[in-house]
Amino acid sequence: MSNLERHPMPRTCTDDDAPGIELLTPRDVPLGGPRAMTVHRTLPQRSRSLIGAWCFVDHYGPDDVSTSGGMQVPGHPHTGLQTVSWLFSGEIEHRDSIGTHAVVRPGQMNLMTAGRGIAHSEFSTSRTTTLHGVQLWVALPAEHADTAPAFEHYEPQSVTVDGASALVFLGMLAGTTSPVATFSPLVGAEITVPAGHATALDVDPSFEHGLLVDTGTVTVSGQEAKTAELVVCGTGRERITLQAGADETARVLLLGGAPFGEQILMWWNFVGRTQDEITTYRQDWQRERDGSAGSGRFGSLPPEWDQTLPAPVLPPVRLRPRS
Template sequence: MSSFEADPEVLGRDTSSAGDQAGLELLEGAPVALGGPRGFAVTRTLPNKHRRMVGAWCFLDAYGPQDLTGTPGMRVAPHPHTGLQTVTWLVAGEVLHRDSLGTLQEIRPGSLNIMTAGRGISHSEETPATHTPVLQGVQLWVALPHTDRDMAPAFDHHSDLPVLTDGGLSATVLMGTLAGVTSPARCYTPLVGAEITLTAGAEATLPLNPAFEYAVLTLDGAPTVRGVTVKPGPLLYLGSGRDSVRLETASGARLLLLGGEPFTERLVMWWNFVARDHDEIVQARADWSAATPRFGTVRGYAGDPLPAPPMPIARLLPRGRVR
């Protein structure tokens, strides 16, 4: 998925307080229309103005549930990526992925698409011609560390992910390890991503890794997470140093848990590129605009590739995970 913006930061606010809620931050999302003012609507919570990353997770768009009746659904034209992994997870509906490796893969709820951009790849995403009426899901980016950022591009689809159950809690582990359960998806830094479902009236304590920082996003319902009721929209940052988190819900809920070791490298994020300095971004933009072999060609999408936005007048500066 494309950011469609040269600087994708959104505003946030800190809800730190005493007691069980100490150190928590509620990061408000910003509405973004993919493809222009009449495009597909998403809510972006990462990167946020004051907290740009959670572990290596550096980008989070949530969309839906959206009724696609009478609409074209999602249509994101071919666009490039560098230095990251794209991670697609659906709650409802279908998305068709094409990329410059020749991949054609439809994703549905319960399966996972991971595209590793490395030194350069391009892809498109769209609602397939035959689809169910409602679409809901998330698109995430994971920043690759310096040692792997120029690796060859790759694509992986996982249709059988491990599930952790405990009473009224069920957790599908998308990436990394949670409570001893490990996903087969390839990671390049220590991190975790999991979809957690809670049945009505559930009360559960989920074990965490104290070396990780964590955040949760509600997809359905209004669960209470460490004493804070979290409705769909904002991202609740939990911080690090916690060995568990208490989850409760009266009527059932679905959440996305993200975590990882704090990412210490300073990054430049501009449009769809993750790099280390301004000159790398300039080169990536030039390579895409000139249609060099670096990003390949996406075949089968009915439309033109996305043009790169103009470079800013000032030099882009590397930034850390927090301002």
């Protein structure tokens, strides 16, 4: 998914190693034009930029696409990251500049590695009546930032953990391991907890974890959270408890990873380390989408695309680290 903010703010992202628990509330961001669907963004924000290598968390829906228009994101670029698409309802069609054409459905993961550069589009399908899911970004470590672009599709099998059910799409949890390779230690899983039930998750104490609430009210190791809120648990915890409300099944996403240990600069859809890199990525994309002689960074744009997104204008000042 693209960041469609008209004036994206540059962010220099560092680890926040503060122990304990934080509650992050979302801000609403329109995705597209006059009939835009709204996404609820909890990461990045001023108080925290990263959870492990997870650097971007958008939650959306459930949306009636006849009202919202669904997801309509034309071709756009990415660098230095991986995108993770995960749905609870609906379908999204994906095309990219390395020749991938795929549809993601509930309980399935699309993982796209941008590496040195890729472009993709995302549209909800005509079969979709209700669209509901998350879009996540993972920052690539500097040594892998220029890796070759790639795409993987994975459908995990449900496992039971302390009375709850889990779909582990990245990393290891509850005795099951995703076969999908990552470039830094990560975990990603959908957890469904029955109404009134408490579930204890054994987790890696070297990880920091985020619990994103999709449905219901959940108390995460003593911190209550509601839909689209994100509870962050610092490193050093071997167990995280999830208590569902008495009247409704709760569904959360567990996102975790080892503290990233690097600074990254995020602007629009690019992750880099310096302003010069970001400037180069923007110039390359503008030239390639306009059909000018470019670097070829973003591959072969699919012939099915009748439009692509232009990059916003960079701020007229030097991008500086955010304290």
